[in-house]
Amino acid sequence: MFDSPLSASAYDVLGVAPDVDDESLRKAYRLRLRQTHPDTGGDAALFVQVQRAWELVGDPDDRARYDRGHGFGEETVSYEPDAGAPQWRPPGRTADTRPRARSFGQPGGWRRERYLQLMREWVGRGTTLDDPYDPALVRTAPREIRRLLADALAEEATARAVGDLGMGYTVWHDVAVDPRDPDAKLDHIVLGPSGLYAVLSEDFGAPVRTRRGELIGDAVVGSPIADLVARARAISRAARVKFSGVIAVLPDDDVALPIEELGRVRGLPVAVTGRSTLPAVLRRGITGSRDIGGNELFDVRTRLQQTVRFA
Structure with missing residues (x-):
């Protein structure tokens, strides 16, 4: 959810533009909660998505991290077409000395x-x-x-x-x-x-x-x-x-x-x-x-x- 290039972003779920100010973002979140709440006839799955979206962008620090990439560019593995068939290791694991596949x-x-x-x-x-x-x-x-x-x-x-x-x-x-x-x-x-x-x-x-x-x-x-x-x-x-x-x-x-x-x-x-x-x-x-x-x-x-x- 939210971490796929094909899925809706947190801003899409909340119904706002990515550059919206914090107060408007908060108002949009409260509106979407009311619209999707199961007790008022809303969709339970969408209600969960709205809450998850707010967890990602509701706090200014969390929002800044989300805006920097939220997964698309993190831990990108290098790719060299002429490198043959090198032994691959996941990035960020150099300190892990456990035997691996x-x-x-x-x-x-x-x-x-x-x-x-x-x-x-x-x-x-x-x-x-x-x-x-x-x-x-x-x-x-x-x-x-x-x-x-x-x-x-x-x-x-x-x-x-x-x-x-x-x-x-x-x-x-x-x-x-x-x-x-x-x-x-x-x-x-x-x-x-x-x-x-x-x-x-x-x-x-x-x-x-x-x-x-x-x-x-x-x-x-x-x-x-x-x-x-x-x-x-x-x-x-x-x-x-x-x-x-x-x-x-x-x-x-x-x-x-x-x-x-x-x-x-x-x-x-x-x-x-x-x-x-x-x-x-x-x-x-x-x-x-x-x-x-x-x-x-x-x-x-x-x-x-x-x-x-x-x-």
Whole structure:
């Protein structure tokens, strides 16, 4: 809520302009509370959003922090297209000496690079772009540009979560499936004792539901689960490995259940999970998935290392 480039801002929820003075902001908050209160016929979900918006901008110091970025530009990972496949580490974690998952590739790298390219084109040649992550600028960009940034942020957040799984896991990010189509990629491949999983990181900027093994919702375009399964099968054939299942990860606020297992799609078990519950799912596996251990774990990792190319 509020931290996605695709979602409404705190100011949108309160019905004011971002540069409104503090007194007008306070009046707008009280009005929106009355309008959305469930006891007066308002929407309970909107009532909660109004309260959350006020928590973010009601205090001058909090409002200043929110205006500086509220998530869009924080902890931005560096991206160097010619850097090969470096070992990735989340920013701000240099003091953490705990063993972490082995991680390769650049999470969100392709989409963040594409976002910067399209943002510069949209702003226009000759225009100085001091901060491409400025919230006021991001909110006014076309949805297809904001979607790129939202997905990049989602992939980076998932990378931080799976990095904490520990040294028994290996993760590949931004894995190319078809060299002719840069957008045809797997966001993450995770290998550990519970199995080998293809993971999709998504942020549609709105709640989603599931029906017949697929994600649906006003903001959902195409068939994300079907595409994920098809790409996992392509990597499976190329590397001669078997995936244990596929997992779609979304922001916690956008899923109805923390974990929802959808059964099998084209032979692969499928689960949809909120981001905070992803590590638990990867540690225990999903129903119908196959554990991998011993020499097989080493063999699968070797095959993937020899096959994986990055977007």
